[in-house]
Amino acid sequence: MRRVTIIGSGRTGRGMLGELFYSEKNFDLVFADIDSKLVDTLREQGYYTVEQKNLLTGTIRKTRVDNFHAVDVKRDHAAYIDFLAESEIVATAVFPESFDAVAADLAEMVSLRNNRHIVAPVAVILGGNYVGLKPRFDTAMTALLSEPEKDHYNKYVTLITSKANRKVVYPDVLQEDALALTGDDKPVLQVDNAFRFGPDWNMPSFFEPIDSCELGMIKKIWNENLLHCSLGFMGAYAGCETINQIASDKRAWELAKYAWFEGRRALELEYGMPMPSDKEVRETFEKFTSPFFSDQISRIVRQPIRKLQANDRFLGPAFLCMKHGIVPYFIFHAAAYGFCYTDETEPQSVQIAEVLKEKELSAAVSTICGINENEEKSRFARDMITAAIREITAGDSKPLMRVG
């Protein structure tokens, strides 16, 4: 049996990666997570279900995933590193805040493989909405390796960027299966075409190797995720619970669409990615307003400070727009909504509110977005977002920010 270990067994780890590897039928599946309760439930229950929905027709396909191992990254640490060392494929599905911890575990994997003289190659499929996944993990891992371990790493371990694009959410109706997940029907995982297995290697059928998945990530995050979060921030401000509600609001949809178009125009000028056709715009709208899927605003806008950083979904495309002489007016406007609501259950939203109370508005925007005050374009971004926040909140009875 070929082994795959999935690090991060949440929505994407179970709902996309787990389901896809399970459906291959020839993988021994290991789920690893730091959430002890989740690991215990996976062990006790022994199965979970994944529903894939076509957002346009509502057609459903269900997969029951079972026969897997589950390990706690901390409690079962030795067994976890052992699973990693004996895997043909390792796949990660965690947030950037966990990248360093996961890189440290992967470095331990390299060390154990080196001690055991394991010469079978391993592919580490890196997942997460982050531009620059491979250099980020490579730097963090190599900093922890000794010279002989680096040698092993360079010979046998390949980091592969992947583009997980299935929207995976918890079902909106309570199910008998406590681990059930629902997603849209994305059956393919784009991966960097950089594998170093032999010519007879049996590539998983759902892998779609492409020449630069890092570029693919830019095209995804500065485009699809830009539109998604533009609607998400506006929805959070408007008090909506799901994306369908805010996307059905004509003004919100139009504003988000203009932000999306600004980003797409910059991607067209930089990378030749064409502007969306009328059909793409229509289908995207239909998917966001689909009655068959409840994508929670709280999920879409989770960790808002991460989403407001320089290479993420707003400022990443905004800087690319400026490079090409486009004023990213609607992108800044959409980003500004991220400052205009407070979700008490989201630590980064509470942190934004605290900074807004402590600092003068443009200084708060700089702090939250990590603006480099020495750069003219960064100062322009700060000033545009500041002005947009003022415009959005003008007349609000309870201003979030310090007045004056």
Ligand SMILES: NC(=O)c1ccc[n+]([C@@H]2O[C@H](COP(=O)([O-])OP(=O)(O)OC[C@H]3O[C@@H](n4cnc5c(N)ncnc54)[C@H](O)[C@@H]3O)[C@@H](O)[C@H]2O)c1
């Ligand atoms: N849910 C989606 O639709 C979706 C789609 C595409 C990409 N993504 C990306 O996938 C990543 C995970 O998102 P998600 O929605 O699955 O989140 P999630 O919160 O459902 O799952 C993340 C899991 O990682 C675990 N984890 C955190 N630190 C860990 C560590 N050091 N070692 C092992 N496990 C650890 C958490 O306990 C959690 O179970 C993010 O980078 C996200 O941007 C998500």
Ligand SMILES: O=P(O)(O)OC[C@@H](O)[C@@H](O)[C@H](O)[C@H](O)CO
């Ligand atoms: O995962 P995040 O928090 O970076 O972003 C939230 C969503 O935009 C994201 O998970 C998408 O649903 C996913 O990227 C699929 O396109």
